[in-house]
Amino acid sequence: WRKISVTSEELCISTVLRCGQSFRWKNSGDEWSCALYGRIISLKQDPTHLHYRVIYPTTSAKPIIEAGKETDSEEDDTESTLRDYFNLSVDLTKLYKTWSEQDPVFMKKAPNFMGVRMLRQDPWENLISFICSTNNNISRIGQMVEKLCVNYGSKLGELNGIEYHDFPPPEKLAAGGVEQELRDLGFGYRSKYLATTARVIAHKKSLEWLFGLRKEPYKVAHEALLELSGVGPKVADCVCLMSMDKAEAVPVDTHVWQIAIRDYKFGKGNLKSLTPATYWAIGDYFRELWGTEAGWAHSVLFTADLHAFSDVSKAPPKAKVKVKD
Numbered sequence: 001w002r003k004i005s006v007t008s009e010e011l012c013i014s015t016v017l018r019c020g021q022s023f024r025w026k027n028s029g030d031e032w033s034c035a036l037y038g039r040i041i042s043l044k045q046d047p048t049h050l051h052y053r054v055i056y057p058t059t060s061a062k063p064i065i066e067a068g069k070e071t072d073s074e075e076d077d078t079e080s081t082l083r084d085y086f087n088l089s090v091d092l093t094k095l096y097k098t099w100s101e102q103d104p105v106f107m108k109k110a111p112n113f114m115g116v117r118m119l120r121q122d123p124w125e126n127l128i129s130f131i132c133s134t135n136n137n138i139s140r141i142g143q144m145v146e147k148l149c150v151n152y153g154s155k156l157g158e159l160n161g162i163e164y165h166d167f168p169p170p171e172k173l174a175a176g177g178v179e180q181e182l183r184d185l186g187f188g189y190r191s192k193y194l195a196t197t198a199r200v201i202a203h204k205k206s207l208e209w210l211f212g213l214r215k216e217p218y219k220v221a222h223e224a225l226l227e228l229s230g231v232g233p234k235v236a237d238c239v240c241l242m243s244m245d246k247a248e249a250v251p252v253d254t255h256v257w258q259i260a261i262r263d264y265k266f267g268k269g270n271l272k273s274l275t276p277a278t279y280w281a282i283g284d285y286f287r288e289l290w291g292t293e294a295g296w297a298h299s300v301l302f303t304a305d306l307h308a309f310s311d312v313s314k315a316p317p318k319a320k321v322k323v324k325d
Contacts, residue, residue, distance in 0.1 A: 001044070001051045001053045002051070002052055002078075002079065003049040003050065003051045003052070004049060004050045004079060004082060004083065004088070005048065005049055006048075006049065006086075006088060007048055007115075008046075008048075008114070008115050009093055009114045009115055010088070010091075010093060010115060010117070011045075011050060011086055011088070011092070012045075012113075012114060012116065013032055013043055013045050013050070014045070015113065015115060015116055015309070016115070016116060016117060016119065018138070018308065019116065019303040019306065019308075020138045020141075020303075021118070021119050021121070021299075022034075022119055022121060022129070023141050023142040023145040023146075024145055024146070024149065026162060028160060031043065031044050032044075033159055033160075034164075035149070035153075035156050035164040035165055035167070036081070036085070037081055037122075038056070038057070038156070038166060039055060039056050039156065040054065040055040040056075040156055040157055041053075041078065041081075042054075042055075043082075050082070050086075052078060052079075052082060054078045055156075055157055055159060057154075057156050057157055058157070084120055085119060085120055085121070086117065086119065086120070087117055087118055087119065087120045090117065090296075092115065092117050095293055095296060095297070096110055096300075098291070099290055099297045099300075102289060102290065102291075103290065105263045105301070106290075106297060106300065106301065109300065109304045110300060112304070113300050113303055113304050113309075116299055116300045116303050117296065118241060118242060118247070118295065118296050118299060119242055119243075120242075120243065120245070122243060123210050123211055123213070123214070123244060124167070124169070124170065124201070124207060125167040125243075126238070126242050126243035127197070127210070127225070127228070127231070127235075127243075128148065128167075128194060128198075129141065129145050130235045130238045130239060131190060131193050131194055131197060131230040131235060132144040132145060132190055132194070133235065133238070134190065134230065134232075134235065138306075138308070144187060144190075147185050147187075148167070148173070149165040149167055149168065150163070150165055151181070151185065152168035152172040152173060153165035153166045153167055153168040153172070154168075169202075170198045170201040170202035170207065171198075171202045172198075173195060173198035173202075174195065174198040174199040174201075174202035174203065178194075178195050179191045179194075179195035179196075182194060182195065190230065192229070192230075193229045194230065196229035196230070197228045197231070200228060200229070201228075213225070213244055214243075218246040218248055218249060221240055221246060222236045222240055222246075222249070225239055225240070233276065233279055233280075234251050234252060234253055234279075235251075237249040237250060237251040237252070237283070237295075238251045240295075241295040241299075247292060247294070247295050248287055248293070248294050248295060249283075250282070250283040250286050250287065250294050250295050250298045251295070251298070252274065252279050252282045252283055254274070255302055255306070256282065256301075257274050257278075257282065258305070259301055259302070259305055260282045260286075264285070266281075266282060266285060286298055
């Protein structure tokens with residue numbers, strides 16, 4: 001085991017890894033494991049450090065993977081990979097302080113949900129995972145993503161009797177017959193979306209194009225993603241926020257819509273449906289309230305509203321968010 005110095009107030013993996021950002025982390029007691037960038041990574045946490053260990057496939061050298069590309073270096077880059085994946089360069093404590101000063105609702109919810117930060121995921125995995133998310137719940141999305149990895153991803157090894165497979169590349173999901181195979185696996189109408197988007201990325205655009213959207217302005221990246229099959233405004237915003245460095249993106253689903261109405265009296269109770277105009281109005285409202293990292297703040301309140309965290313939401317506050325120096 002190796003360790004990275006980071007407090008639980010800056011990163012709480014037991015919350016971040018199950019709040020609907022990524023769907024492949026497996027939990028066993030206090031340990032979390034995932035096949036990530038060609039290796040199996042396991043994590044544990046104490047109040048001051050993130051502990052990690054890594055298992056590489058026995059058939060390959062230790063890869064260095066940067067922005068989806070593999071190099072021949074023998075140096076283990078797992079620490080830098082984790083720092084990037086968890087966005088550890090962002091001072092989350094400072095952001096919580098700012099949001100609490102600006103928003104009494106956030107100040108009330110935040111003490112029980114410290115350390116909720118946005119992951120910086122692989123855009124391809126993030127995109128496909130959230131195409132699976134339409135009209136779905138976190139548990140079932142996880143099952144679908146696991147099926148994609150087991151059936152189309154490379155096996156990297158086993159840990160504690162569990163097989164781990166890497167996320168499949170576009171070419172695997174773009175192959176002939178995949179759409180019907182996905183239907184047989186229970187993906188339903190999403191099967192066409194997944195196969196079509198995989199063919200577009202594999203044969204018409206490229207992973208370089210997809211990763212390149214990180215460098216584009218938020219609205220440009222959002223519009224580009226909307227051109228892909230199965231991608232609506234919410235899925236596009238999830239990808240913008242969780243893998244494309246667009247911290248201002250605010251994905252609005254029924255949870256966030258209800259939060260806006262219930263906790264912020266948005267629309268004064270007159271909104272009967274989440275129309276495209278309402279979608280953007282809610283996002284703009286929160287961007288005005290929380291600033292350029294509105295998507296990060298939104299994720300804290302989204303997590304607090306999830307049924308899986310209802311016990312935490314009702315518990316006495318663990319700590320107060322300091323709003324004054």
